[in-house]
Amino acid sequence: MPCDKSCPIEHTVNLIGHKWKVLILRNLFNNGTQRFSDLSKGISKISQKMLTQQLRQLEVDGIIYRKVYPEVPPKVEYSLTALGNSLKPILDEMNSWGIEHLKQSQLDQHNNE
């Protein structure tokens, strides 16, 4: 079973198979609608360029919605679309797995001291 264009996992990976995208989604799931600066603060170490880039891609792919308020100072809000919300089970599984194995990896680290 080769992993070609019709592979469901490949399709999913093409949309959210990127470290920063997952973290952006995490932020939107946890905190709801977020402004650019909220995301910037909420995701440690992401550069503005990367944040902009990934937000644009998520928007093009119909996963998030970008609402611009035509005012000064500028205000832009990002929120999940229905498609974006449908990704929640995946994020939930990643969260559960992380909780479980963060414990383990912290123990490992402790044992190595």
Added chain:
Amino acid sequence: MPCDKSCPIEHTVNLIGHKWKVLILRNLFNNGTQRFSDLSKGISKISQKMLTQQLRQLEVDGIIYRKVYPEVPPKVEYSLTALGNSLKPILDEMNSWGIEHLKQSQLDQHNNE
């Protein structure tokens, strides 16, 4: 809730938040133990260098196991460890989501013709 070092999702993403890693795991889940060349054929468009690199990282992180048979011609088998197997729910969710939305994106494509 900032996304710092103790964020479960960030931990998960740090281990498998890479396109090729997910596809490698997909291959191992679907086909069981695989040789280097099996993975190379099963994952369309991955370069040998990238495959080697990602396999090494997955091995270091304890997600896959690498068994070398000291024979000619060389033979190396990759399989999932217990930790690797515990990632199955995540892959399953990605698969389900992909199945659901591959339909949609194919319809969209059809409508644009």
Added chain:
DNA sequence: CTGGATCCTGATGGATACTG
């Protein structure tokens, strides 16, 4: 012949400075 290391080149990511 398989698995993978190396080299070179083009693409991508990060840090900073600047703008509407």
Added chain:
DNA sequence: CAGTATCCATCAGGATCCAG
């Protein structure tokens, strides 16, 4: 505030080379 623009470091792909 929400991005661009710029420059530089690192990474990815392709071809080739090598050891068992």
